[in-house]
Amino acid sequence: xxxxxxxxxxxxxxxxxxxxxxxxxxxxxxxxxxxxxxxxxxxxxxxxxxxxxxxxxxxxxxxxxxxxxxxxxxxxxxxxxxxxxxxxxxxxxxxxxxxxxxxxxxxxxxxxxxxxxxxxxxxxxxxxxxxxxxxxxxxxxxxxxxxxxxxxxxxxxxxxxxxxxxxxxxxxxxxxxxxxxxxxxxxxxxxxxxxxxxxx
Amino acid sequence: xxxxxxxxxxxxxxxxxxxxxxxxxxxxxxxxxxxxxxxxxxxxxxxxxxxxxxxxxxxxxxxxxxxxxxxxxxxxxxxxxxxxxxxxxxxxxxxxxxxxxxxxxxxxxxxxxxxxxxxxxxxxxxxxxxxxxxxxxxxxxxxxxxxxxxxxxxxxxxxxxxxxxxxxxxxxxxxxxxxxxxxxxxxxxxxxxxxxxxxx
Numbered sequence: 001x002x003x004x005x006x007x008x009x010x011x012x013x014x015x016x017x018x019x020x021x022x023x024x025x026x027x028x029x030x031x032x033x034x035x036x037x038x039x040x041x042x043x044x045x046x047x048x049x050x051x052x053x054x055x056x057x058x059x060x061x062x063x064x065x066x067x068x069x070x071x072x073x074x075x076x077x078x079x080x081x082x083x084x085x086x087x088x089x090x091x092x093x094x095x096x097x098x099x100x101x102x103x104x105x106x107x108x109x110x111x112x113x114x115x116x117x118x119x120x121x122x123x124x125x126x127x128x129x130x131x132x133x134x135x136x137x138x139x140x141x142x143x144x145x146x147x148x149x150x151x152x153x154x155x156x157x158x159x160x161x162x163x164x165x166x167x168x169x170x171x172x173x174x175x176x177x178x179x180x181x182x183x184x185x186x187x188x189x190x191x192x193x194x195x196x197x198x199x200x
Numbered sequence: 201x202x203x204x205x206x207x208x209x210x211x212x213x214x215x216x217x218x219x220x221x222x223x224x225x226x227x228x229x230x231x232x233x234x235x236x237x238x239x240x241x242x243x244x245x246x247x248x249x250x251x252x253x254x255x256x257x258x259x260x261x262x263x264x265x266x267x268x269x270x271x272x273x274x275x276x277x278x279x280x281x282x283x284x285x286x287x288x289x290x291x292x293x294x295x296x297x298x299x300x301x302x303x304x305x306x307x308x309x310x311x312x313x314x315x316x317x318x319x320x321x322x323x324x325x326x327x328x329x330x331x332x333x334x335x336x337x338x339x340x341x342x343x344x345x346x347x348x349x350x351x352x353x354x355x356x357x358x359x360x361x362x363x364x365x366x367x368x369x370x371x372x373x374x375x376x377x378x379x380x381x382x383x384x385x386x387x388x389x390x391x392x393x394x395x396x397x398x399x400x
Contacts, residue, residue, distance in 0.1 A: 022221030098357075099299075143373045146358065147351055154350030157298075173343045181381035 004042050007032060008056065009092075011049045016095035020050055020103040050100060051108045057097035058115035060086045065122035072130030073184060076148075079126055080175040081167075083152045088161040095156055123149060130182065137183030148178055204242050207232060208256065209292075211249045216295035220250055220303040250300060251308045257297035258315035260286045265322040272330030273384060276348075279326055280375040281367075283352045288361040295356055323349060330382065337383030348378055 010031045014023040025046055029039045043049050064082030068075040087094045101112040124145040130136030138144040151174060159170060210231045214223040225246055229239045243249050264282030268275040287294045301312040324345040330336030338344040351374060359370060 018221050019219030020222075021218050139376065140373050143370065144377065146354075147374060147377050150351045150354030151347055152350075154346075154354050158346065170343065173340050174347060176339065177344065177347050177381040180383060180385075181377040183380065185380075185385055 007039070007042055008049065008052055012053045012056075012092035012096055015050060015053065015100045016092040020046075020096075020100040047104060047108055050096070050104055051112060053093055053096045054101045054104075054112045054115060057086075057090060057093040058119060060090055060093070061097070061119045062115075062122065065119070065126075068126065072126070072133055072135040073179060075126050076130065076179060076182070077171075077175045079123065079148075080152065080178060081171040084155060084159070084167060084171050084174070087152075087156045088159060088167055091156060091160075098153055098156060120145060120149065127182065130184075135184060144182060147181065151178060207239070207242055208249065208252055212253045212256075212292035212296055215250060215253065215300045216292040220246075220296075220300045247304060247308055250296070250304055251312060253293055253296045254301045254304075254312045254315060257286075257290060257293040258319060260290055260293070261297070261319045262315075262322065265319070265326075268326065272326070272333055272335040273379060275326050276330065276379060276382070277371075277375045279323065279348075280352065280378060281371040284355060284359070284367060284371050284374070287352075287356045288359060288367055291356060291360075298353055298356060320345060320349065327382065330384075335384060344382060347381065351378060 007028070011023075011028055014028060014031065023046070025039060028046075028049075029035065032039070043052075061083065064079060064086060067082065068078045070078070097116070101109075101116070104112050124141065127136060127138065127144055127148065128141055131138055131141065136144075155170070155174075159165070161167065207228070211223070211228055214228060214231065223246070225239060228246075228249075229235065232239070243252075261283065264279060264286060267282065268278045270278070297316070301309075301316070304312050324341065327336060327338065327344055327348065328341055331338055331341065336344075355370070355374075359365070361367065
């Protein structure tokens with residue numbers, strides 16, 4: 001079991017750095033100090049490995065959703081913090097979850113899509129709840145969800161946990177911008193100021 | 201010249217779909233109905249091709265910046281629209297500009313980084329101008345820039361120009377959310393309501 005975990009970690013690194021297609025089983029075995037053949041005692045195929053890494057990443061992201069508590073603003077803040085934490089702590093797996101999954105073929109591809117979809121739906125529910133409770137104001141729920149995921153996902157491209165920017169600062173700043181984007185403000189956004197203001 | 205353009209287009213497609221490392225010159229030649237050797241009459245190396253695709257993408261993105269006019273809100277709207285247009289029209293090149301450039305090695309890598317940096321700086325100037333003119337309110341200019349770029353860049357993952365969502369709708373909705381994220385609202389965001397409100 002520990003060996004398998006090690007294989008998955010190295011596979012995640014190689015897939016995310018060089019790309020799935022450019023990573024050979026031979027190379028993977030070399031990084032693990034294994035004979036090419038003995039790798040197959042632990043796994044059945046390179047593609048199965050790819051799906052397994054996607055599964056591990058999905059599990060981490062889905063756990064973020066499960067842990068959300070409080071009002072819509074608190075939930076969104078928790079989502080931002082948790083999502084960025086997964087990226088910072090599990091960069092190779094997150095990269096595979098964001099990218100390399102596309103190289104899977106059916107039926108494994110369908111499982112990866114379903115896992116990604118489940119996470120996206122969870123994020124959408126957080127936003128939808130905020131809209132229902134009158135806390136968030138969005139024009140288009142689906143686009144608002146993609147917008148939130150976009151802003152968060154792209155951090156895998158540039159954020160490094162050992163860099164100068166603490167995760168707390170990134171999470172707080174991003175949460176602030178996302179909440180404003182979702183129409184959370186002390187005063188209503190008022191795109192149509194002519195539609196009656198309060199006089200008193 | 202036309203042949204070269206064709207080579208760059210096919211290379212962009214292959215690099216973006218399979219990844220740079222997984223694309224061989226042999227495969228590229230096959231897609232172009234060329235003998236492997238005669239490809240070298242047009243280009244010197246696979247890496248040079250990669251940089252050339254990055255250059256083409258950078259040119260398109262930088263042209264968006266040059267065309268921006270008007271006040272900070274108009275400029276941001278133009279930026280959103282133009283950036284999304286490049287992604288929609290030049291998806292393979294944009295994907296290479298966002299991703300595959302990392303596989304370059306010095307000194308070509310430095311040129312790619314410089315091009316990407318130039319674009320990011322241009323986006324940052326648009327936001328900085330809005331802040332200086334009191335139209336945008338951001339806590340952290342650098343993070344606000346990365347936030348804007350993140351929201352826009354990620355669309356290459358899911359937006360397709362022949363899909364059900366018109367580019368105009370996407371651009372308008374995203375611009376609306378980004379402007380709110382940048383603190384553009386009829387009323388000030390007022391994160392510190394205790395610091396004196398108006399009484400009359």
